[in-house]
Structure formats: C-alpha cells, structure tokens
Amino acid sequence: MSAAHEPFDELVAGHVLGALEGDDARRFAAHRAGGCAECERAIGEYHEALARAAAAFREAPPARVRHALLQRVGEAPTRRSRAGQALGWVASVALAASIAAVVSASWVRARYEVRLDQLASEAAGLRAALAQQVQTVSDLRRQLDEQEKTLTLVKAQAAAQERTLALLGDPETRLVSLAGLAPHPQAQGRIIWNARAGGLLVAADLPPPPAGKIYELWAIAGGKPLPAGLFTVDAEGKGSLAVAPLPGVATVDVFAVTLEPAEGVQSPTGAMYLASKKA
Amino acid sequence: MVSPGVDLIRRMAGGDHEALAAFYDLYAPLAFGLLRRMLRDVEEAAEVLQEVFWELWRAAGEYDPRRGSPEAWVTVRARSRGIDRVRSVRRREEMLVAPLSETAAVPEAMANPGALVEEREMVRGFLRELPAEQREAIALAYLQGMTQSEISAHLGLPLGTVKTRMRLGMERLRGMAGSRT
Numbered sequence: 001m002s003a004a005h006e007p008f009d010e011l012v013a014g015h016v017l018g019a020l021e022g023d024d025a026r027r028f029a030a031h032r033a034g035g036c037a038e039c040e041r042a043i044g045e046y047h048e049a050l051a052r053a054a055a056a057f058r059e060a061p062p063a064r065v066r067h068a069l070l071q072r073v074g075e076a077p078t079r080r081s082r083a084g085q086a087l088g089w090v091a092s093v094a095l096a097a098s099i100a101a102v103v104s105a106s107w108v109r110a111r112y113e114v115r116l117d118q119l120a121s122e123a124a125g126l127r128a129a130l131a132q133q134v135q136t137v138s139d140l141r142r143q144l145d146e147q148e149k150t151l152t153l154v155k156a157q158a159a160a161q162e163r164t165l166a167l168l169g170d171p172e173t174r175l176v177s178l179a180g181l182a183p184h185p186q187a188q189g190r191i192i193w194n195a196r197a198g199g200l201l202v203a204a205d206l207p208p209p210p211a212g213k214i215y216e217l218w219a220i221a222g223g224k225p226l227p228a229g230l231f232t233v234d235a236e237g238k239g240s241l242a243v244a245p246l247p248g249v250a251t252v253d254v255f256a257v258t259l260e261p262a263e264g265v266q267s268p269t270g271a272m273y274l275a276s277k278k279a
Numbered sequence: 280m281v282s283p284g285v286d287l288i289r290r291m292a293g294g295d296h297e298a299l300a301a302f303y304d305l306y307a308p309l310a311f312g313l314l315r316r317m318l319r320d321v322e323e324a325a326e327v328l329q330e331v332f333w334e335l336w337r338a339a340g341e342y343d344p345r346r347g348s349p350e351a352w353v354t355v356r357a358r359s360r361g362i363d364r365v366r367s368v369r370r371r372e373e374m375l376v377a378p379l380s381e382t383a384a385v386p387e388a389m390a391n392p393g394a395l396v397e398e399r400e401m402v403r404g405f406l407r408e409l410p411a412e413q414r415e416a417i418a419l420a421y422l423q424g425m426t427q428s429e430i431s432a433h434l435g436l437p438l439g440t441v442k443t444r445m446r447l448g449m450e451r452l453r454g455m456a457g458s459r460t
Binding site: 009010012013017019020024042044045046047048050051052053055056057058060061062064065066068069070072073074 | 355359404420442
C-alpha cells in the first residue's frame with residue numbers, strides 16, 4: 001500500500017463498518033468517486049472477511065419466515081416471461097434489456113396516453129359541468145334579484161294600500177274631486193286627504209307631460225299654494241302620488257295640479273290642469 | 280472456489296422460485312445469525328430476514344459474481360437492513376429507561392458475570408482471531424451501528440485510537456481470510 005494512499009486505508013475500514021461520519025465520510029466519498037481500484041479491492045475483501053466472521057453466528061431462522069417469503073414471491077407478479085427463461089439467463093437479460101428499451105417507451109406512452117386522454121376528457125367534462133353550475137347559480141341569483149325587486153315593489157304597494165285603507169277608515173278623511181281645466185278639460189282626479197296622515201292623489205286622462213316637464217300638486221290654504229309633490233302619468237294618462245301631510249296646515253281649501261319644469265318649483269308657474277272646488 | 284449460490288442467484292434472476300427456496304435454505308442461517316446478534320429480539324430479526332431475502336430476490340439480476348461472493352452479497356444487505364432496524368429500535372428505546380447500548384453493548388455484556396453467558400460465548404466466537412480491543416471496536420460498529428465518535432465516547436478513548444484499532448483489526452481479518460483461502 002502506498003504512503004499517499006495511507007489516510008484512505010483508515011477510511012476504508014471505517015466505511016465498510018458503516019462507522020464513518022461528517023468530514024471523514026465526505027472525504028472518503030469524494031475519493032471513491034474519483035475511482036480508486038485499491039479502495040474498491042479493499043472494500044470487496046473486507047466484506048468477504050466480515051461475511052466469514054459473521055458465519056460464527058449461524059442460526060436457523062423460524063420456519064415461518066421461509067413460508068412467508070415464498071408466499072410473498074408467489075403472489076408478486078412475475079417479472080419475466082417463460083420464453084425469456086428458456087433463452088437462458090444471459091440471453092434473456094440482454095433480450096429483456098433491448099426489448100425493454102424499445103417496448104417500455106412505447107408501452108408507457110401508449111398506456112399513459114390513454115390514461116391522459118381519459119383524464120383530459122374527464123377534466124373537460126368537469127369543466128363543462130362546473131360552467132353549467134356557475135351559469136345556473138348566476139341565473140338563480142338574477143331571478144332572486146328580480147324577485148327581491150318585485151317583493152320590494154309589492155311591499156311598497158301593500159304599504160300604500162294599507163295607508164289608503166287606514167286613510168279611508170279615518171272619519172276625518174275627505175274625498176276630494178279635481179276637475180279638468182282648459183288645457184285638457186277631460187282630465188280628472190281624486191284625492192283622499194287626511195290632514196294628519198296625508199293623502200293619495202289619483203289622476204286620469206291627463207296628457208303625458210312634454211319633455212322637461214312634470215305635473216306638480218298644490219295644496220292651497222289661506223290663499224297660499226304649498227307644493228305637495230311631483231308626478232307624471234303613463235301612456236294612458238293615469239298617474240298617482242302619495243302626499244305627505246303638510247305641517248301646520250289644518251285645512252286645505254283647494255287642491256290643484258299645474259305643469260311645471262321637471263325639477264319642480266316652490267310656487268306655481270305653469271298652466272293649471274286640475275283643480276278642486278273650494279271646500 | 281465457486282459458490283453454489285452463484286448459480287442459484289442466476290436462476291433467481293430468471294424468476295425461478297425453486298432457486299430462491301434453495302438459496303434461502305443455504306444462506307438464511309448466515310443472515311439470521313447476524314441479525315439476531317444485532318437485534319436480540321427474534322421477532323425483529325425474523326421480520327428483517329424476510330425483508331432481506333425479498334430484496335435479494337428482486338435484486339438478483341444486478342448480482343455480479345466478480346464483485347463479491349454470495350455470502351458477502353447476503354451479509355452486506357442483512358447488515359445494512361439490520362442497522363436500519365437497530366437505529367429505529369434505539370430511537371424508540373431512548374425514550375425508555377434502559378438505552379439499548381447499556382443492555383446490548385459488548386463490553387457491558389462481557390463485564391457482567393453470570394448474565395448473558397451465551398451472548399458472551401457468541402461474541403467470543405465472532406472475530407476470535409483478533410485482539411480484544413480490535414474486536415471490540417469492530418463489533419460495536421458492525422453489530423451495534425455505532426459511529427467512530429460514538430465508540431470513542433462509549434469507550435472513553437481518543438477518536439484516533441478507535442480509528443487505528445478498526446483499521447488494524449480489519450487489515451488483520453483480511454490477511455487471515457486471504458491466507459485461509
């Protein structure tokens with residue numbers, strides 16, 4: 001053994017016994033990776049020496065181990081075909097290697113391509129199903145929104161009707177008729193009025209207001225017109241307006257409707273379309 | 280000397296179950312004895328033994344007779360799997376009262392008269408050609424899976440001394456083996 005190799009003689013012994021660690025283990029691995037015939041020979045001979053030494057321990061194992069091993073081997077899938085065995089060991093290994101090189105690539109590809117295709121189509125199916133679900137959910141949400149709007153409207157209508165009923169049940173409530181005036185004599189209106197609770201105006205046969213214009217209701221008390229709300233009419237000339245109570249006004253003498261600029265005004269400026277008779 | 284095992288391994292590589300059975304009958308006592316010395320517990324040793332021969336069966340195609348005898352092929356793998364198990368057992372037992380090294384280490388066993396007599400005889404048979412201090416260093420590494428620094432701490436010896444004893448013991452063992460064959 002050369003003097004230059006001497007440090008490694010110690011490492012080889014430690015390596016074979018599995019007792020190297022840290023820097024020693026790294027140093028020996030690096031040395032061995034460089035290819036050292038002397039070390040490889042020593043490793044082989046040390047292993048042989050330890051195998052001979054271990055023979056001192058020879059002991060028959062429990063019979064069940066053999067049975068379990070052979071059963072396990074029997075159940076495992078066979079690795080080589082019978083034809084491969086008949087060719088003899090060397091030939092079969094060489095053949096297996098060359099066949100494996102050619103076959104395994106295409107076999108693996110074919111097998112996995114099928115599987116991948118399957119997965120891809122499954123994924124596409126799932127995506128479609130998911131899109132469908134999302135569509136359904138968004139449809140449902142839209143329906144829900146619409147129903148909510150309807151519900152709000154219905155509630156508002158119900159509240160208005162309830163107010164109307166309450167208004168009608170009140171002995172102080174008056175029903176006032178409004179008559180069409182010169183611009184559109186066939187127009188007519190009714191107002192249910194309660195000084196404390198307010199009231200409701202319904203109008204019919206009014207011409208739809210031109211662009212930029214709106215109808216405005218006035219409550220005239222003590223000769224002074226007070227703005228009581230804005231309203232428009234549909235294509236049939238029908239319109240309605242909930243009127244809030246007018247603070248400090250016990251008695252309204254006249255209700256009147258004029259055509260005003262769309263944003264409404266504080267005192268009437270336009271033509272009068274409807275008016276009640278003085279109470 | 281051509282071992283009968285070489286032919287059996289070739290047949291095993293070809294998928295021959297009968298060859299495996301014959302190979303097992305020939306080499307299982309060698310592997311099992313070694314595992315028993317490493318693991319003490321028969322159940323543990325039997326479990327690892329089955330694993331070792333399963334691996335040998337699967338690896339039969341990679342066996343190269345130019346690189347070692349069937350005996351070395353078997354013992355290297357048995358020792359390797361055995362040490363894996365020794366270390367996992369030790370980790371498990373470190374949480375218990377008596378660490379494995381106290382009940383199983385060679386020096387304590389030998390220093391304890393009246394107990395583990397059989398054990399002592401076994402260990403004496405193993406590497407009996409070597410001086411006691413070289414045998415001790417090799418046995419602690421090979422059978423107990425201790426590293427050189429663990430052996431140094433365990434025996435209260437300088438690390439360099441442990442390394443030297445291992446090396447001298449292994450070289451002597453190799454020389455004897457060479458002269459014997």
